[in-house]
Amino acid sequence: MVKQERAARTRQKLIRSAAEVFDREGYALASLTTISARAGVSNGALHFHFASKTALAQAVADAAALRLRDIVAQPPAGGSLQNLVDTTHQLARQLRADVVLRAGFELGRDAGRERPTDVCGHWQDWVEHLLERAAGTGELRTDVSTLAVATAVVATTAGFEVLARRDGDWLSRQTIARFWELLLPTLATRELLPALKPHGTH
Incomplete structure (x- = not known):
């Protein structure tokens, strides 16, 4: 033993x-x-x-995928859209603090070799699933494409992680909140929008 x-x-x-x-x-x-x-x-x-x-x-990629799974598995504080906002904030905090999670995202971008577990791909799958759920519960405007939004969210969060290697403010709460302040009015129904918190609920 x-x-x-x-x-x-x-x-x-x-x-x-x-x-x-x-x-x-x-x-x-x-x-x-x-x-x-x-x-x-x-x-x-x-x-x-x-x-x-x-x-x-x-x-390393497998360990990073487990960390990502723990992040997305946290109990939601509200509906699906607020859950997505909160989870992007949590992901940003963990990317700042956890080198294994950062390395997992980095390894997925390395096209010069056989890729390991695709951590960013797991993130995209979860974002797409949550947006589809938000559409199913009437949280999204009827003209919103869940696939287009998922692409924007994943590309932005992955891009922030790359930029934060030079300047950590790219993964700050304020930066993530500004992104959601810009995006949420294009997604959420008029009735839901006032209740959403771009800075997250915790």
Whole structure:
């Protein structure tokens, strides 16, 4: 049992170290030697857990996908549109704080290799599902295309994450709120709009 716990800790250290190196240097430039040294383990220990850099990237992406799942699974504070607003704020906070989540999004953009779990694709699927639910419950204007809105939301949140690598204000609460102040009047019904909170409910 102790040996298994030690192995699990080593694996998690390697995943976090890989995420930090992928986040800082990108997948192509990241070396397994740098990752193992950052984790404080030998190259042999790294290869015991992960046969290749691709396998390690897959583990990072899987861990990021689990973090995203936890974000979108939080109990909603209101209807589907408010839930979407709140979740984008939570995603932005987690992207600022969690290097594994950031690396998961970064790995999905790396077209120069076989891609691992598509974290951004999971985000898009969830956004589309929530917008379809909002349409079904009458929260959206009748002329709104849920697919077009989902594309705008996903492209914007992913773009903010890229821009925040140079300036963290792109993932600030104020920036996300300004986006929703601009978008919500084009989506929500006239009756619902006054009740929506672009800054989020928590």
